[in-house]
Amino acid sequence: MLRQCKRSHKQILVGPLQVDKSYETHKGVLYHKNIIGRQPRDRLYSMTREGNGAEYVLHTPTLEEYVLLCKRQCTPIYPKDASAIISMLDINPGDRILEAGTGNAALTMHLARAVGISGKVHTVENIVGRSKHAKEIVQHYRRGLLLPSISFHIGLLSNRKGGNLIAPLFDGLVLDMPTPWTQLPFVFAYLKPDRYAVCYLPNMSQVLDLVRACQRWPLILEDVVEVTWRSWELRMAVIRNQDTSQSNGDAMVCHPTHTPIGHTAFLVKLRKSSTAAIK
Known part of the structure; x- marks a missing residue:
């Protein structure tokens, strides 16, 4: 960089x-x-x-810089949200994570770094070209450093074209899709009991639809989070009197940067409360 x-x-x-x-x-x-x-x-x-x-x-480049600067085919999950998702899933080295919606692989790479070389991230994408692009992005980051911890699959979880994802069970699920309630009945069986699923949803109407659907299923709504990230500018400045030829000493300028702070998504955290299948 x-x-x-x-x-x-x-x-x-x-x-x-x-x-x-x-x-x-x-x-x-x-x-x-x-x-x-x-x-x-x-x-x-x-x-x-x-x-x-x-x-x-x-x-x-750091991983944060890389995912923000690399070529993209869709809007990435930003580092502030990726960090929150990792915390909400309570990921440990060696965990197996299932991600539905690879996108630009921004979250995929953050997950892979969290599970480490002994863990595995299985990421499923329904669009073939996007999955190929995501794999290239991962390959180009530090000469494929995170690639051994990632397995790419193509298809929908509901038709299980993503390959054999059932055994062993997963330690966490991430769903980045507009209607996660259509896929949750199929991925629920892949999650270990008492473990977490996080859904990434841009609009509150989507969150409400998901919460309504979860009332019929053995899933507990743990939390709904919107992450904000505000950078500040700190720099030295010179205080001058009306007579600009005289300096009255140094001071620090301290204020938020002018970078716009915009909404990205709501993160919905669900806990699996039963081994019974979702109908």
Whole structure:
């Protein structure tokens, strides 16, 4: 990942790196060959017809930065929600997690890091092209670091085209789909007793429909959460008198950033209270 020096908030994700490839920006061209072999914190320039363009600092992207900057085919589950889901599922290393709705694999990778190399995330996606794109995203993150902990499946859980997902039972379920109540009767049997399922729903009307459906099933509504994340800006500033030639000392500017804080989704936490099948 490259961060523009004069605009530290401007970040560019470049890769996979190939000697004959380049990345074009409005500040010039970044040639892959000039990045290959460099170390984090090294500096380099984009190239223009006149010579050097903008200066950049090279970084290794965090998982949060990677899922936000990589190419997407749909809206990802943002890191703030992914972190909350992992906490709500009470995930431990070695757990087996079933995810319905792979999307861009943003949550998939967070889940894989939580279960570790001894665990497994089985993620099911009904759209073939989206599943393929998600797998490529995982492969390109730190040379496939999380890939051994993820198994990709294609199809609907209700018709079990996702492969053999029954034995052993799962330690947690995540459903990222508009109507999870249509799939819960089929995935309920895959969950261990007294363990959790989390549904990711953008609208409260969806939450209400889900809660109504759960009244007919052996599922306990544990919690409904909306996660907010607010960044603050802190920097040094100089206090000046009316006479601008005189400085009255340093001070700290402290206020929320101007980045909009928008709603993403409601997280609905359900607990399995019985081994009886949902009808």
